[in-house]
Every structure is written in structure tokens, then in C-alpha cells.
Amino acid sequence: MTSVYSVADSNNKSLRSIRSFVRREGRITPAQQRALKDLWSRYGLEAGEAPIDFVRVFGRAAPVILEIGFGNGEALAAAAAAHPETDYLGIEVHRPGAGSLLRRLSVQESSNVRVMLADAKEVLATRIPEASLSAVHLFFPDPWPKKRHHKRRLVQPDFAELVRRKLRPGGYIHLATDWRDYADHMVSVLSQTPGLADAGASGQYSKLAEARLSTRFEHRGRKLGHEVRDLVFRRTD
């Protein structure tokens, strides 16, 4: 089912806001199902309304990185294992992918990751405290390649402004895509967002692209001959 929901725009008129995903369960393997059942209490964060208290959730004060749309979670699990000093929140709408991530986290005995099954845009707007994130990762978001679907792309001016507010000053958003026109659109939107600046994939940020583990959707794009672009924008205000 195509899902839409109502929000109020700045003039307080009701708008039909368009989601960046279509919720479909797809096939879930017994192992993914078991992981969701057995490991959710350890890694899952339930839907709710209160702002998330990261210190309480992780039991320590540490930098927090949010990954939006982690898919099967391979990049998130690898980052969490490589950086035990950092805490990670992963948000997905696809339950089988969350099951896969929980399995990985359990195998590698990670304690620095929490997972939410929710619309990341809603969570950002309502549950992530202002200036609380060290970074946001958005790797291979759905490209919605048809022109009439471009409005479904996650990276839009309101999303960019939301991300800016939730990043702490100096924090950054790291994006990767194999769709050239989506990359151009991302650059255009993010560079027009006051308080965000292109940090380039150079200098201290060049290592981010190297350190990012290749994901399933990245492999798919490369097989199609697509060039992959990594972008990094930093909060400057």
C-alpha cells in the first residue's frame, strides 16, 4: 500500500507529505524472524514520543552516529565493531533487514548499537534531541529514479534542515549514492541549507569514504556500471 500521512506546512495548512519508502514486508527468513524475536529486547528501541536520552539508552556519554535506512546492516555492524568508543542508532522500516542486523550484532557481541523500526524522518523530527548527533549516515537511499517519483527522495530541503538541527556543531552528514542525478540533487539541496557546508571528500573526511563498508545496494549499482559518489556536509553554525 502506498503510504502517505498528513503534516502541517508553515502556513498551517494540511499537506500530504510523501514517504521515501513503500512498506512491504517481503520475504523474511526464519533466522531473521528468530533474531527479531530473541534479540529485540537487547538492541531494539520501541516507538514512542519522548525524546531519546542517549546517555540512559547506552549507559554512557559517547558520540552518537545515526544511520538511516541501513538495509541489511552490513555497513552499520562493521562501523560499530570498528568504533566501540562510538554509539550507533540505526533506523529502518524493513523488518527482514533489521533481523539481519540483529544477528550480526549478536555474533560480534556489540553493545554500542540500538535499532528502531520506524520512519527516520519522523524519529528525527520528534525523538532526536537538538544538536545531539555527531554524524548522520545515509548510504544508498532509495533513488526513486522516475521523475514523477523524485518527490519521494529523502534528501529534500526540509530533511536537510532537520538533519542540520540534530547534528551538533561540527557534526556531519555522510551520504553515498550511485545515482548521478540524485548526487547532484543532494549537493544542490545541502549546499543551499544555511548552516551546512560541503566538507568535500578530502582532508580529514576523505577517510570516511574509504572506511565505509561496501553495501548490498552499492554492489548492485557497481554491477550496473554506476559510479559511486560519497558526499560529506558539515554543520557550521
Ligand SMILES: C[S@@+](CC[C@H](N)C(=O)[O-])C[C@H]1O[C@@H](n2cnc3c(N)ncnc32)[C@H](O)[C@@H]1O
Ligand atoms: C536502497 S536501500 C539501501 C540500504 C543500505 N543502506 C545499503 O546501502 O545496502 C534504502 C533503504 O532505506 C530504507 N528507508 C527508506 N526510507 C526510509 C525512512 N524514511 N526511514 C527509514 N528507512 C528508510 C528502505 O527500507 C531501504 O532498506
